[in-house]
Structures are given as C-alpha cells and as structure tokens.
Amino acid sequence: MILDGRKISEQIIADLAVRVAAMTADGTRPPHLVAVLVGNEGASETYVAAKMRACERCGFTSTTLRLDVDVTEEHLLQLIESLNSDTAVDGLIVQLPLPPHIDEHHVIAAIDPDKDVDGFHPTNVGRLSIGVPGFVGATPKGIMTLIEHYGIATDGHHAVVVGRSNIVGRPVATLLSLKAAPGNCTVTLCHSGTPDLARFTREADILVTAVGNPGFITADMVKPGAVVFDVGITRVPDPTSRTGYRLRGDVDYDAVEPMCAAITPVPGGVGPMTIATLMQNTLQAYLRRGAVECNETPDG
C-alpha cells in the first residue's frame, strides 16, 4: 500500500480552510504565520514558498521576512524579539539550516514557545518528551497523522528510526514510544554510529528513515511486511527534468515497495504532510492566543 501523503495533506488543508472561513466570516482576523528566511539557499526557498502557498489555501495570512546571508546573529535575535511581542503574529518559524556564523540553538531559544509552531524550542521539546500538550514538529506530527489515518498498528510493535536529528529522528522516536495511541512502540534509535545497521532495520515492524542519502535503505535491510516512512528528500541531478534535479528518498523504493506492507513515496509522502501539520500548528497557536487575548481584554 502506498501512504498517500499528498491526498491526506490536501484533506487537512481543505478542512482547515473551512474552519478558518467560518471563524473569520464576522471580520475576525485570520491566523498569521511569519517565516524568516536567511540567505537564498534553493531548497529552503522552495520549502518556505510551499508553506506560504499553503497558508493562502487555508485562509491564513503569511509573511516571509528575508534576511541577507551575512546578517548578524544579534540582528536576527532582535527581529525575533519584535515578532514575539507583535500581537498580529501567531506562528513564527525560522527556516533551517542557518549560515554557520549563526548559532541555531540561540535562535530557536529566542522564539516565544507559544509561537513556536515548528516545535523546536526546548520548552516544546520538553513537553513532548514528558507527553504533555505543546507544539509537535511538523515532520514527526505528519508521520503520526499518516499512521492514524491509515490505521497502522503501533501498540507493542518494534519501531526503528534511522537518524537522530532534532527535527525528525529524535522527536519521532519519542512520539512512537509514548504511552498513547498511536504509540506504545518499542523504539530503537539508530544513527551514523550504529554498527551493522541492517541488523536493527531488519527487525523493524515500522521503519522511519531520515538520513538524506538516496537509496541508502536497500530491500535486504527491510523486514517483509514492514511499514516504511521515508523522510529523506534529496535533490539528485537529472538533466531530463525541467528543474535539472529530481527528488529521491533514502529508500530504494522500486525494490522495497513490493515487499513491504506500506510505504511513503518521495515525493508525495511525508513531505506534503509536514506542510499540512505546520498549518494545523499555526491554527492551534492562533486559537490559544485568541483565548488569552479575550481574557485580557474586557470591554473598555
């Protein structure tokens, strides 16, 4: 079975658009997402543009703030501070990666956790790790949404995650291990320091790979009947394509698809889900802030 992230994300966005239209029919302002983009790296440009397009489709307003690649960390932190205190901003993301002279951790820590719709702030990471409500990152949330939507069994199953990044691997491993439904997996988190990786991946009922190495997961590394989430999305040169490249996942799709129970394609699998879940998080931020503002603004 192919896990059709494109279709599910379209449904989520259509649902959000209906809800937002109803909420704003009386002139109430819609949710507003701000993306900060430093430099003009091709993939980041594409991702931010896709996020802004999705905002439009949901009926949100959005702003992309572009900063020069050699902007100082201090300037970026000041900008974040002003967006934190701007009541017209509900969600705030800083597209990663940042240039090497800027400390990503300083930048993430500067974002108001209540506007951190990427779920990157230590407060939200902490909330996730102890299983209390907070913002869950778009990619891990997208994977859990696919699991839920397709009714994939997780309880008591062995999930193997390849890649320990803060954006994908680590939070996915946390989510799958939580005492929740979906969840309650036994989780193994593998990474570049794991010897004999295939020994672990072959044991996976659920395999999540977020490595960024096209074709890295071959058929002999996958248990027949496993469910495979391919988060890798790498541009490989392709002169026959209009863009000059095509996107490839971590998994040798043609060989693995026939022998697994379900798999996410690249493109069209996890990627579109991340956009839809970011939109859900932005609405969540807006609704939470709305409640606060109402409480704080009595008549007069």
Ligand code: GUN
């Ligand atoms: N770079 C790669 N993935 C992401 C993401 O989900 N959010 C941000 N801000 N940057 C990214």
